[in-house]
Amino acid sequence: MTDLPTTTDRKLGLVIDLDTCVGCHACVVSCKGWNTENYGAPLSDQDPYGADPTGTFLNRVHSYEIQPETGPAQLVHFPKSCLHCEDAPCVTVCPTGASYKRVEDGIVLVNESDCIGCGLCAWACPYGAREMDAAEGVMKKCTLCVDRIYNENLPQEDRVPACVRTCPAGARHFGDLGDPDSDVSRLVAERGGMDLMPEQGTKPVNQYLPPRPRDALEPAGDVDVLAPYLEPVASEARGFIGWLDRALDRLPGGRDGEGP
Amino acid sequence: MHPAPSVIVFTTLSGLGFGLLIWLGAGQPAVTGWTALAFFVIAYLLAAGGLVASTFHLGRPERAPLAFTQWRTSWLSREAWASVAALVVMCLYGAGLVFFGERYAWLGWAGTALSLATVLCTAMIYAQLRTVPRWHSALTPALFLVISLAGGGLLAGQLQAALLLLPLAAALQVAWWWRGDRALARSGTDMGTATGLGARGKVRAFEPPHTGTNYLLREFVHEVGRRHARRLRALTLGLGYLAPALLILLPFAHVWAVVAVALHLTGVAAGRWLFFAEAEHVVGLYYGKR
Numbered sequence: 286m287t288d289l290p291t292t293t294d295r296k297l298g299l300v301i302d303l304d305t306c307v308g309c310h311a312c313v314v315s316c317k318g319w320n321t322e323n324y325g326a327p328l329s330d331q332d333p334y335g336a337d338p339t340g341t342f343l344n345r346v347h348s349y350e351i352q353p354e355t356g357p358a359q360l361v362h363f364p365k366s367c368l369h370c371e372d373a374p375c376v377t378v379c380p381t382g383a384s385y386k387r388v389e390d391g392i393v394l395v396n397e398s399d400c401i402g403c404g405l406c407a408w409a410c411p412y413g414a415r416e417m418d419a420a421e422g423v424m425k426k427c428t429l430c431v432d433r434i435y436n437e438n439l440p441q442e443d444r445v446p447a448c449v450r451t452c453p454a455g456a457r458h459f460g461d462l463g464d465p466d467s468d469v470s471r472l473v474a475e476r477g478g479m480d481l482m483p484e485q486g487t488k489p490v491n492q493y494l495p496p497r498p499r500d501a502l503e504p505a506g507d508v509d510v511l512a513p514y515l516e517p518v519a520s521e522a523r524g525f526i527g528w529l530d531r532a533l534d535r536l537p538g539g540r541d542g543e544g545p
Numbered sequence: 546m547h548p549a550p551s552v553i554v555f556t557t558l559s560g561l562g563f564g565l566l567i568w569l570g571a572g573q574p575a576v577t578g579w580t581a582l583a584f585f586v587i588a589y590l591l592a593a594g595g596l597v598a599s600t601f602h603l604g605r606p607e608r609a610p611l612a613f614t615q616w617r618t619s620w621l622s623r624e625a626w627a628s629v630a631a632l633v634v635m636c637l638y639g640a641g642l643v644f645f646g647e648r649y650a651w652l653g654w655a656g657t658a659l660s661l662a663t664v665l666c667t668a669m670i671y672a673q674l675r676t677v678p679r680w681h682s683a684l685t686p687a688l689f690l691v692i693s694l695a696g697g698g699l700l701a702g703q704l705q706a707a708l709l710l711l712p713l714a715a716a717l718q719v720a721w722w723w724r725g726d727r728a729l730a731r732s733g734t735d736m737g738t739a740t741g742l743g744a745r746g747k748v749r750a751f752e753p754p755h756t757g758t759n760y761l762l763r764e765f766v767h768e769v770g771r772r773h774a775r776r777l778r779a780l781t782l783g784l785g786y787l788a789p790a791l792l793i794l795l796p797f798a799h800v801w802a803v804v805a806v807a808l809h810l811t812g813v814a815a816g817r818w819l820f821f822a823e824a825e826h827v828v829g830l831y832y833g834k835r
């Protein structure tokens with residue numbers, strides 16, 4: 286049923302640290318890899334080696350530049366996957382019941398064998414977290430790696446989402462955001478975790494940790510730390526080197542020839 | 546939003562078809578026999594033809610029957626029920642008129658109500674979406690209903706009513722555009738809230754996540770030139786509402802009715818194209834679009 290559960294036993298989700306994400310896209314690749322080989326239809330690509338490649342991804346990394354009133358601009362890498370919203374509009378619009386939110390852990394999933402590929406759920410999601418697979422004709426979305434986190438065939442340390450496991454910067458954290466004492470909840474409280482587009486009323490479970498303020502190493506104004514090292518040591522060549530320089534210039538293809 | 550031809554054809558044709566059924570159910574015009582058959586065939590070709598066109602944009606059309614299951618929360622599912630119920634009820638009512646020369650009024654009124662409900666459900670699929678501020682308004686169902694009533698009235702030869710409804714539709718259309726042009730700015734959603742970084746300064750999309758295009762950009766990010774949009778708006782008003790109303794005022798209005806319907810349909814289709822093409826989905830903000 287596409288009725289949303291009034292409460293869920295747990296609220297599993299991700300906490301994404303915008304301060305530490307280095308924008309390497311490793312989570313994008315591992316997500317695509319895991320989810321192509323496991324849950325549901327593979328994430329297809331169209332024209333993958335041609336001139337105009339496109340494909341289905343469940344997780345993508347944007348990069349933004351913030352220009353404050355004063356001071357230097359800041360670059361922020363911004364990974365985005367399904368936020369497993371409490372008031373998930375993508376679920377209630379679904380005509381077939383293929384989209385649902387699980388009562389036991391709050392994960393939002395698509396039952397691909399019931400999906401008619403109408404796309405309405407993707408229209409209803411403000412975050413662009415759902416993508417229609419062009420080969421399969423069904424809706425794909427982040428499963429919170431439901432086939433890893435409970436998977437007893439994996440060693441304990443691998444029972445976290447693929448993107449979390451792979452992130453070299455430790456920018457993605459997984460846990461129960463419904464439990465105020467969990468590591469992720471404490472992290473959110475400590476760092477001032479935030480909702481994306483709170484005015485859309487989706488009540489996302491995933492939280493984003495804002496970038497920390499920059500260290501103020503430099504005095505006011507722009508300073509180029511490399512400048513002293515880049516000063517030319519000599520502007521005019523003299524002696525033997527000078528003679529050689531001028532002789533080479535006179536050869537065909539010398540200084541007046543092509544080249545940078 | 547991507548103006549998918551299948552959806553534009555569907556909403557335009559089935560809107561007109563159900564509009565005609567609304568009038569037929571109410572016994573306007575009071576026809577029986579062959580004349581009734583002709584009216585009903587036209588209405589069913591438009592309404593059902595539109596519904597068939599709508600299945601073309603499904604990824605898995607063979608599973609379409611599952612769309613009847615979630616009427617408790619989904620407007621799309623409700624639309625499926627309302628449209629099938631309207632077509633079945635109106636079929637029985639039409640059979641009475643065509644074969645028995647009898648008008649079962651209660652059946653007709655039920656069909657009228659169900660046809661109205663179908664148009665309402667179609668409009669609500671769009672109006673419910675907070676993610677598309679231009680659509681997220683009570684004006685959207687109002688506009689869809691009045692367009693349907695006006696077109697249906699024109700087709701049913703209810704020229705007096707059409708003469709009232711066409712200008713009303715034009716006025717609603719202008720109001721809808723006026724509100725829609727301000728809707729995104731008023732919704733409070735911008736790149737700042739999308740990224741949560743707005744309080745720190747001006748946020749600019751520096752690099753997209755992918756070098757090529759993707760489903761999201763194809764489906765949700767469509768930009769129409771301002772001049773192009775203005776021209777199409779004029780076309781919508783002129784062909785869709787003004788010209789048919791003027792044609793009705795001419796002598797021998799019934800002869801002109803066919804032309805009036807054709808012009809109306811063209812104008813409404815242009816309006817429907819704009820309905821999608823101009824609609825800004827908030828996901829575009831993540832790509833720095835709009």
Ligand code: SF4
Nearest residue numbers: 367368369370375410
């Ligand atoms: S992020 Fe989008 S797809 Fe995921 S639960 Fe929220 S609305 Fe649905």
Ligand code: SF4
Nearest residue numbers: 379400401403404406
């Ligand atoms: S695309 Fe599939 S999951 Fe999404 S609303 Fe349609 S049927 Fe439901």
Ligand code: SF4
Nearest residue numbers: 316427429430446448
């Ligand atoms: S939790 Fe799994 S499916 Fe979701 S973004 Fe991470 S790797 Fe992809």
